[in-house]
Amino acid sequence: MDEVNRISNVRQRELGRLLKQLRRAAGLHLSHIGELLGQSESKVCRVEYGTAQISAAEALLVAGYCRATARQIHEVRSFFTHPDLWVRRHTDGTAMVNSMAAAELEAQSLVCHAPWTVPELLQTDTYTSTLLTFTGHPDGVKGLSPLLAARKSRKKRMVDSFRGTMHFFIHEQTLTSTVGNHDVMRDQVAQLLNPDFGRRRCFIRIVEKRHGAAGLWEAGFTLLDYDKHPTVAHTTVPSGVVFDEDPDSLASLQLTASMLKQTALSVVDSHDWLTRALHTV
Template sequence: MNPRRSPTIRRRRLGAELRRYRDAAGVTIDAAAERLGCSPSKVSRIETGHTSATPRDVKDMLDIYGVAGAASDELVQIAREARQKGWWHPFSTVLTGAYVGLEAAAKSIRAYEQQVVPGLLQTDKYAIAMIRAARLGDTDREIEQRVRVRMARQALLIQDDPIDLWVVLDEAVLSRPVGGDEVMRDQLLRLAEMTQLPNVTLQILPFAAGAHAGMDGTFAILDFPDAEDPNVVFAENATGGLFLEKTDELRKYNSIFDTIRATALSPEESSDMIKMLAEEPLWKSRPRVSGSI
């Protein structure tokens, strides 16, 4: 399957179109569910893209809404595509939410990260150390699967039609030796290497910037190639994350990102800083503080 036709994004578009046609027909979710012989929650989950619908379900829903002909045929075809399995399906037991599927369909990602190197830019050893520390209940097998899917995602940056990635990293990310000195040095060198790709822009937000617009937390803005697929903000947290799609939410996060990138070091200055830290890491020049009192 073409990554730009990710089943996740197809499911999202299908749900939005079905909701639009239902609203236009003046049919409530309860009424649609009664005529379909299913629960209202099933209709709602289909419309929000949280569950897939069979082509038969879609045809029946469109019949209820008075939609026929080419419009109906197109949505039934989208329903077929939405039920295909993405490359990440074998790893579904260790994936939370729909982020990987949306990422696979994006044309560009703009992200701000406070704590760790983003998954698309991580080395395997950095990823292992980070996941092992953050997910205390994971087995070795689960950690292995998480790292494998994370490494596979990185193909998005070097495929024939690569995504554009623009990341602003807080200086704290570069100052925390995840995995120890050697692992972190290799990670910094990887970051310096990735900045050479024409589709990757990396900026560092230095401690000297003080208080800034991104202090409420990490986020990523995903932009999609088709106008029918509205952009989405993903705000990550320990249980997976939150997807934000409302116009005012998108406008707010676009403004935050623009402010952060204007405050951060330039890409050239950032690249120089990363290379310098690979040779003279900050964590080695600071006194170690015991975690006990």
């Protein structure tokens, strides 16, 4: 395959899911796609499961054969841009959030570091709405509604289907700064004490101010470890969300995660901290 058509593992898996959806919606069998591409059914199956690669030309050929819409064809084409880093942009918020959920649902474990805000998967609806209204959207208020719906759907899918473990590191200043008003923050702290994911697989740890300002801990990130795939990280940047599988980048994030594990309060002490905070927010 040409270097320009090389795609990363996390992108490859999501592309496979999209091509499978298009094929099924068109009422086609694996053999139809195999005949189109001159490949075996087993190869097409591996492409759909993300364990075999497909070129941009082949993917677009499949999309056209499956009578994909113009928007769906654009979506297929987007998987082959910027091969080293995959960016899902804020301007297409629904696709961005869906990509995050697709990558997260397959993971065995999730480690999330949120230095500035409560992690999205732990936010109350009111906190999320208030935060997004404050930060704004390129399309204005009209653009916020589908993004809010996508975030809510992502959280529900994770609550219903994620079976791994989740580790969240939240900085003290995130919860001592006010988003909206005191009622919003009080409800948010109460949610952290009883997360929707359950305390048996959702571990929340507080990083106290005495260990340094949140900015010293770099930007926020989520590390995803898989049973059968390489580790993936996604990081929110001003333009959107970046999915990164570069070994050097991952090593740096894993080092930060290791330092956080040594520095943050234990799960029990963090729960006590949140209990006290509930009465002072």
